[in-house]
Amino acid sequence: MTSGLTGKTDTSFSNASAYRQAVKKHPGIQLITEFELPSVKEKRNITYRKIGSRKLALDAFYPKKSNKEKTPAILIIHGGGWRSGHRQQHIPLAQRLADLGYASFTVEYRLSTEALYPAAVHDLKAAIRFIKANANKFNLDTSKVTVLGFSAGGELAALLGVTNKNPAFEGEKSKDKSSSTVQAVIDLDGTLSFVHPESGEGNDSKSISAATYWFGFPKKDNPALWAEASPLTHAGKATPPFLFINSSVDRMHAGRDDFRKVLDQFNTYSEVHTFQDAPHTFPLFNPWFEPTLRHIDDFLKKVFSEK
Numbered sequence: 585m586t587s588g589l590t591g592k593t594d595t596s597f598s599n600a601s602a603y604r605q606a607v608k609k610h611p612g613i614q615l616i617t618e619f620e621l622p623s624v625k626e627k628r629n630i631t632y633r634k635i636g637s638r639k640l641a642l643d644a645f646y647p648k649k650s651n652k653e654k655t656p657a658i659l660i661i662h663g664g665g666w667r668s669g670h671r672q673q674h675i676p677l678a679q680r681l682a683d684l685g686y687a688s689f690t691v692e693y694r695l696s697t698e699a700l701y702p703a704a705v706h707d708l709k710a711a712i713r714f715i716k717a718n719a720n721k722f723n724l725d726t727s728k729v730t731v732l733g734f735s736a737g738g739e740l741a742a743l744l745g746v747t748n749k750n751p752a753f754e755g756e757k758s759k760d761k762s763s764s765t766v767q768a769v770i771d772l773d774g775t776l777s778f779v780h781p782e783s784g785e786g787n788d789s790k791s792i793s794a795a796t797y798w799f800g801f802p803k804k805d806n807p808a809l810w811a812e813a814s815p816l817t818h819a820g821k822a823t824p825p826f827l828f829i830n831s832s833v834d835r836m837h838a839g840r841d842d843f844r845k846v847l848d849q850f851n852t853y854s855e856v857h858t859f860q861d862a863p864h865t866f867p868l869f870n871p872w873f874e875p876t877l878r879h880i881d882d883f884l885k886k887v888f889s890e891k
Contacts, residue, residue: 615868616873624645624648627644633710640692640711644687645675645687646723647685656884659689659691659766660732661691662674664735666798680877684881696798700798706754712731713764731770738773743815748764748766768826768827772876776840779803780816786802819843830858831858840856
């Protein structure tokens, strides 16, 4: 099924559309907009990958103060059902994380209007290799790289983490010798499995689901592919520490508890924070943005201080 490959950008999911939806039930929320922080340097629209004439870009936000200590890095992956959304949606988060001392990168990847799974995974692995290959420009500690994603981006972040050192997910490697291995994962309301009983993805009865568009197959026609893209399938000994920050929408973290059981078997650290009564799009708004930021900082200080 390739009907979703329209070649046209889907702009249906944006911060403005998320606000219009969320404010109906949460009238006091505030949409977080970009900051001007004197402590933060930024470089936008950096090409990290070329596929033919197609250029993929990321934006860099990093501490201005030159520090003898190398800086931990965070790759931030936007949501939008693998079909919509834009890296600019998380620039405020990247700016604030940079202010806290993390080099943060908001990243573009090919969506399902342009390319089917696993193209997005290959793009994001390439982005990790790119920031490591350019570590000197941003003063990065390449042994402290985190992937952070929201919604579909959370699923992708989790998949990147569980496929550390798995060549089947690398895609075409460029000439750089950098590794795509990450040392921590932060999943903001992203599913851990497409095939778990808790998953809501793949119900095409009313309209084609976002995941069906991304895979190019309904779940019943290619269940093995849906399982392959599920982070829970690959969780194991090599999986790094995980932070889950969740809304009150249970299906958005399908498979999380079973995923954590696997981590527990290998004594791998994980933690969960749930915002009761929060909408799925909570990372874009206060009153949830600030505590989300604190949870991220506390988690990374904990896992990296132990390295």
